[in-house]
Amino acid sequence: MNNLVGWAINNAKSARTEGGLAAAIPFAIWQRQWEVCDLTGNRSLPERIVSLMSSLAERNPEYRTEYLYMDSARLFKQGKFQEALEKSYQALDLSEEASGQAARVHGQIGSCYYQLGNFTAALEHLLGAEGIYSLQGQETKSADILNKISLAFWKKGDYDKALETLERAEAIHRRHDDRRALSVVMHTIGNVLLGRDQTRQAEQYYLKSLEITRAIGNKPLETALLNNLAGVEFRRGSYRKAIELFQQGLALDLLLGNIAGRAKKLNNLGALLATIGKPALALEHILSALELDRQTGNIDGQMAKLGNISSLLLDMGRLKESYEYIEQGVEKARNIGSKAYLSQFLGLRVTLLHRLGDTQLALKDGIEAIEISSAIGNRSNWVRALINMGDVYLDNGNLEKAMECSAQALSIYDQGSLFEIEPEEVYFSRFRALQAAGRVDEGLPYLDKAYRNIIGKAREITDDEGRKYFLEQEPMHRQIIEEWKDFKNNGSTEDGA
Numbered sequence: 001m002n003n004l005v006g007w008a009i010n011n012a013k014s015a016r017t018e019g020g021l022a023a024a025i026p027f028a029i030w031q032r033q034w035e036v037c038d039l040t041g042n043r044s045l046p047e048r049i050v051s052l053m054s055s056l057a058e059r060n061p062e063y064r065t066e067y068l069y070m071d072s073a074r075l076f077k078q079g080k081f082q083e084a085l086e087k088s089y090q091a092l093d094l095s096e097e098a099s100g101q102a103a104r105v106h107g108q109i110g111s112c113y114y115q116l117g118n119f120t121a122a123l124e125h126l127l128g129a130e131g132i133y134s135l136q137g138q139e140t141k142s143a144d145i146l147n148k149i150s151l152a153f154w155k156k157g158d159y160d161k162a163l164e165t166l167e168r169a170e171a172i173h174r175r176h177d178d179r180r181a182l183s184v185v186m187h188t189i190g191n192v193l194l195g196r197d198q199t200r201q202a203e204q205y206y207l208k209s210l211e212i213t214r215a216i217g218n219k220p221l222e223t224a225l226l227n228n229l230a231g232v233e234f235r236r237g238s239y240r241k242a243i244e245l246f247q248q249g250l251a252l253d254l255l256l257g258n259i260a261g262r263a264k265k266l267n268n269l270g271a272l273l274a275t276i277g278k279p280a281l282a283l284e285h286i287l288s289a290l291e292l293d294r295q296t297g298n299i300d301g302q303m304a305k306l307g308n309i310s311s312l313l314l315d316m317g318r319l320k321e322s323y324e325y326i327e328q329g330v331e332k333a334r335n336i337g338s339k340a341y342l343s344q345f346l347g348l349r350v351t352l353l354h355r356l357g358d359t360q361l362a363l364k365d366g367i368e369a370i371e372i373s374s375a376i377g378n379r380s381n382w383v384r385a386l387i388n389m390g391d392v393y394l395d396n397g398n399l400e401k402a403m404e405c406s407a408q409a410l411s412i413y414d415q416g417s418l419f420e421i422e423p424e425e426v427y428f429s430r431f432r433a434l435q436a437a438g439r440v441d442e443g444l445p446y447l448d449k450a451y452r453n454i455i456g457k458a459r460e461i462t463d464d465e466g467r468k469y470f471l472e473q474e475p476m477h478r479q480i481i482e483e484w485k486d487f488k489n490n491g492s493t494e495d496g497a
Helices: 002-017 024-040 045-059 061-077 081-094 100-115 119-135 139-155 159-175 179-195 199-216 219-235 239-256 259-275 279-296 299-315 319-336 339-355 359-376 379-395 399-413 423-436 440-458 464-472 475-489
Strands: none
Touching (some): 061 081, 081 100, 219 239, 239 259, 259 279, 279 299, 319 339, 339 379, 379 399, 423 440, 464 475
16 A cells, blocks of 8 residues: 555656646645555545645645645644644635535534534534535535534434434435445444443444444544443443453554554553453553543543543542542533533442532432433443432431332333443342342342442452452442352352352
């Protein structure tokens, strides 16, 4: 591929010196080179291409808009989203209103705002781009923008609109038999389905996308899919497979120079390491991931890491540090209007505030988290807030409210498994409420389910030290096992070990 690109560049230089089509020929060749680099994930040659286009744009103003767009795309691939946004606006000032060029620039601006966490502004520009393409009858380009629009809806917590938008995009790409675009849409559908906690359906879309992606050689999408599939394996307790997939993705990210991808996988790998008993190493991974996102200005990525860091520090008993990170997350979520992140952070802050002694504010956060997550249909965040509020009510002797919270959490969970909530959390919450209410016999089946889930996951952990931590030191797991053993010794449960 490098030889082919070299040949094209040399021919472009010759054409430039021979007059006539001196500008148009190299320009067209560079555009094709750019498309090949984009497809294969090559992040070094675009630097050279943009440099060559710069000199052309200086002598031929008609190419300046295209150069600015390409330069913005180059910066975007490097994770320099703010700089990319500024270049895009320069290109927009030079482009003709309602032209195809303006539509593409609007799409680029929308993508920059998305990475910077401003989903409202992202939607404004993406919808503008899609509107222009639709008026011009450019169906496939409209479908590409629809995919990006769905991502903004997804991040704002509007899953129904996201899926509706993706269905339109998928139908267009199937009509045109565009496999590359179809694989991207399938990946996005998987992401939205995870947001709705439809894990099995999401995995099916990821695998279909991966099959196409590997067949056509789309490396950037392949590494994103490896991350998502690893996350699915992690949540179902297949730790060995998850680690393998994360490592494959990280190796590919290093090859591609994919900073944002590295940050995501380091974050997720850190969460896995915490689960198998390596909290210090986990914190190191996630802090490294946060630093990468801060370097690139990726606000959305930063928020994901802030929540995980706060949770990890909470588990380690470092409450003040945990509070500092969750406060950053809540502030950023409110600033950018992200309902999904806000409900998540508020739900997490319930436990933290309760441990710091501010029960009233903890319950206030919980109520707001429930209102937001139920309104947008994020069942994981909804159940998390209910479980955490139930714990607060139990500690304060309000058994009626604790029972209501655990019953509602169980009811929501029974509608389908949740991606962000472990089943043992839901079952143990219900057991504790029933036990406190003096209805132990009703609670024991839930304790047994919680115990068996933990034992099943422990069997997947090959590292002896990690398995020991998972069973004996992780607070909730240890408590479940101890409770189960107490009742087993009294003849109230069956042996599930």
